[in-house]
Amino acid sequence: MLDLESIFSSDGVLSASIPGFHVRSQQLEMAQAIADSIEKHQVLVAEAGTGTGKTVAYLVPALLLGGKVIISTGTKTLQDQLFERDIPMVRSALKVPVTIALLKGRANYICHYHLEKTVQDTHATFANRDEIKYLHHIERFAKHSTTGDKSSLKDVPENASIWQMVTSTRDNCLGSECAHFKQCFVMEARKQALSADVIVVNHHLFFADVMLRDEGLSELLPACNTVIFDEAHQLPETASLFFGESISTGQLLDLVHDAKVEAIQSAAEVTALANVIAATEKATRDLRLTIPEDNTRLSLAMLKHNTSFGPALDNLLETMTALVKLLESQAERSEGLENCRQRAANHLYMVQNWRNEAELSDHVRWVEVYHQALQLHATPLNVAEIFARQMNASPRAWIFTSATLSVKKDFSHYNDEMGLAAAQTACWDSPFNFAEQAVLYVPTDLPEPHHRQYTDHVVQVALPVLRASRGRAFFLCTSLRAMQRVHELLVQSDEFDYPLLLQGQGSRSYLLDQFRALDNAVLIGSQSFWEGVDVRGDALSLVIIDKLPFASPDDPVLSARIEKMNNEGRNAFMEYQLPRAVINLKQGAGRLIRDETDRGVLMICDPRLITKTYGKQIWQSLPPMKRTRELAEVERFFAERENASTL
Ligand code: SF4
Known part of the structure; x- marks a missing residue:
């Protein structure tokens, strides 16, 4: 039987090893409620006011009882903080031999394949001279780094555009076909996550990869006994985004870029391929140009007044169909071309679905416009059912916590949105006066x-x-x-x-x-x-x-x-x-x-x-x-x- 009272007491192990630790009744009660939910494989929605110490309140039962645990946070900064500071601190206080892994989205890890391509690409265009300098830093870093995590390379700013050329996306990763598969940083991070006791992820990664799509991570959730969402108030928004479908002109231009490079290397004499790639690029850029506004969201009803958007979208569909056909005829020449074929077919399917009103009828279709790109979205009107289905797949504890989940201690709005009808709920006020x-x-x-x-x-x-x-x-x-x-x-x-x-x-x-x-x-x-x-x-x-x-x-x-x-x-x-x-x-x-x-x-x-x-x-x-x-x-x-x- 877990003696949480003694662990959280003024002469307990936390007090002895965590600087500035205060005894707070709210924190102990919260830890007890979480321990109970973990043991009974229940769903708990817990609001804890500022100063309750909710991180330690969930970490103690999670490390002692949680089995294999996924902790998902709202931001990468919080993720790093948990991995580097909070979990090691509680682990050493409790003296439990749990292993921890940090898992981020693949865009955070250098991709050997794309790095090599970029270094070798004599036609590559760089935004400015700094980018070339950054590329050399990245090349050196990739040789000696054990994680390939870009946040460890302080010499290159996080928003430098070179990162897009040396990291992978789900679309352009070659997976087990890749010559660098054995040294791949993404695959290594996943391997460590699969074998660790506690895995720290963020909500975007959780919804985009763990729960839904990415093949390499599909084993992670089924193996887990406990899932804890910190900053859980952000989940309805994130879940909507990832349970929906979306395709951006940026993804299409990435495909066009990769197809160009692959075509030059493996099918230079096929001029029809070069032509259709160029036509797809133009059709993609033309689609963006049909909307004069920047940074805005437009519904289908709003777009009905735009007479050029529909024809531009149809033109894009036509060129993409031609591109898929030509790639099919050339794909066997290289793994890169085969990857482009798969992506082109997948993107075409997404755009067709978005265009066809009969598809995705329980979704709202809309367009998000950025300065240089636009994104077609189909967002489900209700995420509750989809989320509940994912949760019910196998018994485990689900803990949702944040300082802000209820309205006057009433959780019905949050629970309705997330489909948590059967959840236990609890609320602890801030200990501040x-x-x-x-x-x-x-x-x-x-x-x-x-x-x-x-x-x-x-x-x-x-x-x-x-x-x-x-x-x-x-x-x-x-x-x-x-x-x-x-x-x-x-x-x-x-x-x-x-x-x-x-x-x-x-x-x-x-x-x-x-x-x-x-x-x-x-x-x-x-x-x-x-x-x-x-x-x-x-x-x-x-x-x-x-x-x-x-x-x-x-x-x-x-x-x-x-x-x-x-x-x-x-x-x-x-x-x-x-x-x-x-x-x-x-x-x-x-x-x-x-x-x-x-x-x-x-x-x-x-x-x-x-x-x-x-x-x-x-x-x-x-x-x-x-x-x-x-x-x-x-x-x-x-x-x-x-x-x-x-x-
Ligand atoms: S497996 Fe994918 S992410 Fe890894 S090096 Fe190859 S292409 Fe890049």
């Missing part, structure tokens, strides 16, 4: 959020609060446009004199380092800073949120889901949009108080929090802070804090 540590401030006199100059009004009411907090704030906006406007107004304001940082002016980690170092900065951000950001201490004393974070109803997937629910006689706003907004808001608000000594103000500018009947449900879902609508009270709070810190 929110009534003492934080104030929720909702300013008066703001217009309705659809007002044309709403953001200008928000900045006006925010200025005195930013002065009272002496900067040290996150200004979180619900749209990029509002974020730019806030920045513009603060730069112009004579009443504002603190360093300003803006999302996009450097990587997220660079901006956060700057923010911590400056100690009086204001960071203006949008979605990137709503979650997964941990700034402790006085450097972050104020979080301003411009609007309640309702997702845009123009989003094709959201609007199709809303329509479906309303057609079924359900109330999509109360059942879907509101709970999603609450979960998002809790994430944004969660940036403020990160430990027992943090103090600060959460300013939510949206008047609907007070004027609408649903507003109460929203603020009651937030931690129990003191509430005010008086600026004077906020100023007093900051003044008292200043006095206390100078005593």
